[in-house]
Amino acid sequence: MFALVDCNNFYASCERVFRPDLNGKPVVVLSNNDGCVISRSTEAKAIGIPMGIPAYQVEDLFKQHQVHIFSANFPLYGDMSNRVMDILGNFTPNMEIYSIDEAFLRLEGLNSEDLKRQVTVIYKKVYKWTNIPTSIGVAPTKALSKVAAHIAKKFPKKTNYIYIIQTEEQRIKALKWIKIEEVWGIGLRFAKRLKAEGINTGYDFTQMSRHWVRKHMSVTGLRLQQDLQGIPTLDLESVQAKKNIATTRTFEKNYTNYDDVKERVTTFAVACAEKLRKQHSTCSSITVFISTNRERKDLPQYRRSFYIQLPFATHSNIEVAHFAVLALEKIFKPGYYYKRAGVIVHELAPDDSCQKSLFENRDEKQIPLMQAIDKLNATYGQQKVRLGSQDLDRIWKMKQERLSPGYTTKISDIITVHCRE
DNA sequence: TCTGGGGTCCTAGGACCC
């Protein structure tokens, strides 16, 4: 059986761990730049704040209900996630960390009663040790465990956040209940097309012809269909090395000037190079993209990306930035209001197996130079040493007006507990 | 005025090989 453990309202719950005074009150977490709502407590959902909505559009609701608002604090969420995953890992070695707030566990050799008992222990231990509430769905396949977790979350009073699909009857009942657009792997587009075919529930989808599914939804859709039919098709996936690393940002304002965009792209390239060095990898190709604000229908739109194959593998700030700027030169067109840009590095390889190019002409000093830069930045704070082509005055222009402390990741932010005698 | 960021997989079609 597969168990999907899914943290409830994860980011909002993380904020509340250290602010127990906010229990029972509406809490939301905003994306970078304090742009959109990306996590909502149950209370915030109840007052009608939609997921993903731009914050300015719900300002009245915020005021009216005294919603507690937080800027995204990813170091905190990442650390809380590690704590939850460590606990889950103690229950079984067969685990797949699926996202920051979800993990699949394979539970073997338990009868129906023991299974229920074991899952309850998991729920309680995670809650007691981290204060993060979860929903747990259990079923014979991964896709069905997702459905089960959905039910657990939707009916907390009936389920106590735990739901198990074991019999064929339960499987069919659950699938007939779940709307097609809520099924894992069915996004906006496919839901629309499926509804046009008269498919409204997960159950309807399992009854479709394999031929149609294969033709319109590729093998991915076929695998999902089988998994929902109760035939184990999707298995736990082992952690594999990342294939890409990206640094992309929406700007706090529109940029029209080439030099401004170039500075941003340089900084994103440096960030990618730093991420590469941190995991001891190099890259051999990069993509740079720029884009205007696609929400502004009144302005001319322009989006392009450019891919460059590098002549050698590298993780040097200088080299990655150099090629990123070459790519930018290919696609930058004056006259547009740019709102977003990014650098993505591909073809990652371990940095010790760095292959020498036939036409090797790279500067061997890059490696000790980068080591020195990393050391200085580690000692004197992030971004003390930068490239001359980066904005030296810029500290961090991201809007983060309501950032919570780094309770678990920053020594100066650790909370003090006062005990009365 | 203000709309996130970082990933994955699959397919079709073009270029190229023998």
Place this chain on the structure above:
DNA sequence: TCTGGGGTCCTAGGACCC
């Protein structure tokens, strides 16, 4: 006038996830 068959690799674009 007649023009093969079987591959691989690469990339853009489309779909999805949290």
